[in-house]
Amino acid sequence: MEERIEKSETRIFKAVFPNTTNHYETLFGGTALQLMDEVSFICATRFSRKKVVTISTDKIDFKKPIPAGSIVELVAKVVVVGRTSCSVQVDIFKEDMYSDEREKAVTGLFKFVAIDQDKKPTPII
Numbered sequence: 001m002e003e004r005i006e007k008s009e010t011r012i013f014k015a016v017f018p019n020t021t022n023h024y025e026t027l028f029g030g031t032a033l034q035l036m037d038e039v040s041f042i043c044a045t046r047f048s049r050k051k052v053v054t055i056s057t058d059k060i061d062f063k064k065p066i067p068a069g070s071i072v073e074l075v076a077k078v079v080v081v082g083r084t085s086c087s088v089q090v091d092i093f094k095e096d097m098y099s100d101e102r103e104k105a106v107t108g109l110f111k112f113v114a115i116d117q118d119k120k121p122t123p124i125i
Contacts, residue, residue, distance in 0.1 A: 001081065004125070008047035010076045012039050015097075018068050027066035032092060032106055035074055036060075040088040040110035043076035047086060048124045052112040055085065060108035064094065071095040072105070084121040085113045 014035065022028045037054055044052045066072060073093045080087035092106040116122040 001125075004047060005078045005081075008043050008078055010039055010043040010046060010074075012042075012074045014072050014074070016066055016068050016070045016072060021068045024065070025068045027068075027070075027072070029062060032062070032066070033057075033060065033108075035072075036076075036090040036092065036106070036108055037110060039074040039076040040090050041112070043078060043088050044086055044110075044112040047078045048112075048114050050114040050122065050124065051116075052086075052114050052124075054110060055113050056111045058087075058109040058111070060106065062106050064103060064105040066092070066094045066105050069097055071097055079109070081124065084124055085111055086124055087111045 016027050020031045076088050076090045078086050079089045088110045090108050091104055093102055094105040095102045114122050114124040
C-alpha cells in the first residue's frame with residue numbers, strides 16, 4: 001500500500017498570471033481550489049486506477065498570498081485510505097520567479113469515492 005501511495009504522488013507547476021488574480025493582484029481563491037481539486041483528482045485516480053469523484057473538501061487554509069508573477073507547485077498525496085474512499089492532501093508552494101524563495105502558501109484535504117459503471121461506491125483498491 002505504501003508503495004502505491006508513493007507512486008501516486010502528483011505534482012503540477014503553474015505560473016500565476018494576472019488573469020488568475022483578484023483585485024489585490026494575488027491568486028484568486030477559487031482558482032486555487034480548482035487547481036487543488038484537479039491535482040487531487042489526478043492523484044486519487046493514479047492511486048486507485050478507478051473512476052473517482054470528489055465528495056468533500058476539508059479545512060482549506062490560505063496561509064500566504066500568492067502574487068501574480070509567482071510560480072506555484074501543487075503537491076498531492078494520498079493520506080487516508082478507506083474501503084471505497086481516499087483522502088488526498090494538497091499543498092501549494094509559491095516560488096518567486098527570480099529567486100530561490102519558496103514557501104507553503106495553501107493546504108487542504110480532498111476526499112474521493114470510487115464509483116462503478118452505475119455510479120455506485122465500489123472498493124477503491
